[in-house]
Amino acid sequence: xxxxxxxxxxxxxxxxxxxxxxxxxxxxxxxxxxxxxxxxxxxxxxxxxxxxxxxxxxxxxxxxxxxxxxxxxxxxxxxxxxxxxxxxxxxxxxxxxxxxxxxxxxxxxxxxxxxxxxxxxxxxxxxxxxxxxxxxxxxxxxxxxxxxxxxxxxxxxxxxxxxxxxxxxxxxxxxxxxxxxxxxxxxxxxxxxxxxxxxxxxxxxxxxxxxxxxxxxxxxxxxxxxxxxxxxxxxxxxxxxxxxxxxxxxxxxxxxxxxxxxxxxxxxxxxxxxxxxxxxxxxxxxxxxxxxxxxxxxxxxxxxxxx
Amino acid sequence: xxxxxxxxxxxxxxxxxxxxxxxxxxxxxxxxxxxxxxxxxxxxxxxxxxxxxxxxxxxxxxxxxxxxxxxxxxxxxxxxxxxxxxxxxxxxxxxxxxxxxxxxxxxxxxxxxxxxxxxxxxxxxxxxxxxxxxxxxxxxxxxxxxxxxxxxxxxxxxxxxxxxxxxxxxxxxxxxxxxxxxxxxxxxxxxxxxxxxxxxxxxxxxxxxxxxxxxxxxxxxxxxxxxxxxxxxxxxxxxxxxxxxxxxxxxxxxxxxxxxxxxxxxxxxxxxxxxxxxxxxxxxxxxxxxxxxxxxxxxxxxxxxxxxxxxxxxxxxxxxxxxxxxxxxxxxxxxxxxxxxxxxxxxxxxxxxxxxxxxxxxxxxxxx
Numbered sequence: 183x184x185x186x187x188x189x190x191x192x193x194x195x196x197x198x199x200x201x202x203x204x205x206x207x208x209x210x211x212x213x214x215x216x217x218x219x220x221x222x223x224x225x226x227x228x229x230x231x232x233x234x235x236x237x238x239x240x241x242x243x244x245x246x247x248x249x250x251x252x253x254x255x256x257x258x259x260x261x262x263x264x265x266x267x268x269x270x271x272x273x274x275x276x277x278x279x280x281x282x283x284x285x286x287x288x289x290x291x292x293x294x295x296x297x298x299x300x301x302x303x304x305x306x307x308x309x310x311x312x313x314x315x316x317x318x319x320x321x322x323x324x325x326x327x328x329x330x331x332x333x334x335x336x337x338x339x340x341x342x343x344x345x346x347x348x349x350x351x352x353x354x355x356x357x358x359x360x361x362x363x364x365x366x367x368x369x370x371x372x373x374x375x376x377x378x379x380x381x382x383x384x385x386x387x388x389x390x391x392x393x394x395x396x397x398x399x400x401x402x403x404x405x406x407x408x409x410x411x412x413x414x415x416x417x418x419x420x421x422x423x424x425x426x427x428x429x430x431x432x433x434x435x436x437x438x439x440x441x442x443x444x445x446x447x448x449x450x451x452x453x454x455x456x457x458x459x460x461x462x463x464x465x466x467x468x469x470x471x472x473x474x475x476x477x478x479x480x481x482x483x484x485x486x487x488x489x
Numbered sequence: 490x491x492x493x494x495x496x497x498x499x500x501x502x503x504x505x506x507x508x509x510x511x512x513x514x515x516x517x518x519x520x521x522x523x524x525x526x527x528x529x530x531x532x533x534x535x536x537x538x539x540x541x542x543x544x545x546x547x548x549x550x551x552x553x554x555x556x557x558x559x560x561x562x563x564x565x566x567x568x569x570x571x572x573x574x575x576x577x578x579x580x581x582x583x584x585x586x587x588x589x590x591x592x593x594x595x596x597x598x599x600x601x602x603x604x605x606x607x608x609x610x611x612x613x614x615x616x617x618x619x620x621x622x623x624x625x626x627x628x629x630x631x632x633x634x635x636x637x638x639x640x641x642x643x644x645x646x647x648x649x650x651x652x653x654x655x656x657x658x659x660x661x662x663x664x665x666x667x668x669x670x671x672x673x674x675x676x677x678x679x680x681x682x683x684x685x686x687x688x689x690x691x692x693x694x695x696x697x698x699x700x701x702x703x704x705x706x707x708x709x710x711x712x713x714x715x716x717x718x719x720x721x722x723x724x725x726x727x728x729x730x731x732x733x734x735x736x737x738x739x740x741x742x743x744x745x746x747x748x749x750x751x752x753x754x755x756x757x758x759x760x761x762x763x764x765x766x767x768x769x770x771x772x773x774x775x776x777x778x779x780x781x782x783x784x785x786x787x788x789x790x791x792x793x794x795x796x797x798x799x800x801x802x803x804x805x806x807x808x809x810x811x812x813x814x815x816x817x818x819x820x821x822x823x824x825x826x827x828x829x830x831x832x833x834x835x836x837x838x839x840x841x842x843x844x845x846x847x848x849x850x851x852x853x854x855x856x857x
Contacts, residue, residue: 244698297700
């Protein structure tokens with residue numbers, strides 16, 4: 183049974199909790215987290231800074247012990263089977279962790295050698311990514327731009343053809359064009375059959391995942407496909423706009439039917455209190471009902487979690 | 490094996506690309522040898538002396554000439570008044586003063602005995618003692634020469650022989666000391682820093698999430714510094730042999746082998762420090778304060794261990810540099826062989842094994 187489960191779900195997390203003690207205060211980094219990631223899928227972990235994403239990544243990459251619960255990667259327990267797991271996974275930490283004083287090629291060579299493989303052996307897998315930085319292969323990694331660093335780090339994490347890929351905030355600090363390119367690359371890797379767990383603080387990237395989990399303050403607030411998450415959202419949302427957006431934000435907070443209001447691009451989004459009648463907006467306000475986006479759902483979930 | 494090879498190549502890239510550090514590592518032994526050899530020394534030379542010559546006779550002039558010709562003293566001034574002596578001591582312009590009384594000449598001739606007064610500045614007791622002894626020796630020699638024609642009933646001639654270092658050169662003592670210091674700095678400090686640096690910069694996070702054996706990570710860090718240290722030993726030995734005229738009386742091969750043993754001890758210590766610390770600051774603090782300072786104090790290189798109270802003498806036994814210092818002095822200066830130093834070699838080997846085992850045991854296979 184377990185073997186079957188692990189074949190279908192390369193990542194299984196079951197009731198994992200982890201707390202840190204700093205001085206006398208105990209901080210709960212992860213609070214009873216459970217989820218599974220299906221084979222060959224792209225699973226997104228969306229949450230603000232400090233939500234516990236990195237802690238979860240370190241637990242799954244066998245780098246951190248935890249208090250309670252169990253977790254398996256590729257069928258191996260992350261604590262007892264750490265040696266096996268370390269052979270099979272690719273890990274790209276949130277911080278650029280390659281050697282800045284080594285060139286692009288030297289870094290790739292080195293990481294190929296520690297996984298006991300060569301660049302040539304798996305070149306077809308990284309070709310699409312590495313080809314873009316190959317013209318700079320004799321440049322020191324520390325002198326690359328943010329986007330190029332990410333591509334190099336991804337190449338190094340893939341050089342041994344891992345079955346599961348862990349990417350901790352790969353697009354943080356990367357420009358919009360490079361971000362889009364990066365997600366395109368992930369889609370291509372998914373098609374190679376690699377299971378990918380990726381975390382990001384950007385909610386707009388959630389739509390690019392097969393499944394997302396929203397994590398905040400160490401708790402998972404919801405897990406589903408991006409489409410399902412927005413479809414199952416029960417609340418009504420209006421977008422409002424007028425000449426003085428700042429004053430409007432203050433004003434909107436005091437309307438009877440307002441449950442919550444927040445700036446959203448050039449509009450403010452007003453979440454309507456459940457059970458209220460059809461809202462009547464004051465004159466001079468450009469208001470319209472909208473389909474809630476994934477961001478609206480997350481903002482609502484996070485607000486409820488904080489209370 | 491291939492992993493290990495690539496790791497070592499990578500370590501050499503790190504070292505060669507940080508040229509400032511490399512320059513310091515290779516230049517440090519030269520600088521230390523030059524500084525200790527020519528600037529810092531506890532030999533007393535050209536000490537300023539004032540001579541109050543109230544006698545001004547043939548005998549006293551001869552004595553003054555004898556003092557003047559010695560390399561230990563340089564005559565600051567001569568007078569017939571004792572009044573200025575204290576002023577000169579206070580200003581620090583002289584270290585020692587010799588007073589020759591008015592009847593110096595006559596007393597020698599008439600009574601076969603005379604008196605001289607030596608006054609010295611004892612703010613630095615070692616220098617004062619040394620200078621007083623030197624001056625007394627000069628006076629004694631002078632006395633012997635003057636007495637020659639009309640010999641006294643009997644004399645005792647003390648023949649002193651300074652074994653292994655007849656010229657009493659400080660270099661014989663500090664070259665082994667500098668070797669211990671340099672090797673400890675390069676090996677312990679640099680290896681602990683380089684491992685901890687990877688922890689700080691996050692490189693360790695990827696290395697740990699890979700199938701690399703921790704033993705490979707640790708040993709690969711040590712190899713380049715082993716080679717650098719061997720270069721340093723060669724530099725030190727060449728400089729001290731050709732510039733400071735320190736002989737290598739024993740077997741050069743043995744000297745090299747024991748030095749490599751000491752390097753391994755220091756490397757193991759550095760790796761142990763890096764295994765238990767998480768930041769470069771902490772590693773530096775432990776290497777310098779906890780390791781380097783006791784090495785300077787308890788190796789016997791600057792302060793003789795025999796003079797220390799018992800608790801400190803006991804502590805000195807756990808300092809690896811103490812044993813290395815004894816070995817180098819025995820092999821290099823006294824020309825002794827393994828038959829004499831086997832005990833020290835055994836102690837160092839034990840320390841090396843202990844530190845390496847601890848370093849590997851304490852190496853964290855996870856982040857914490």
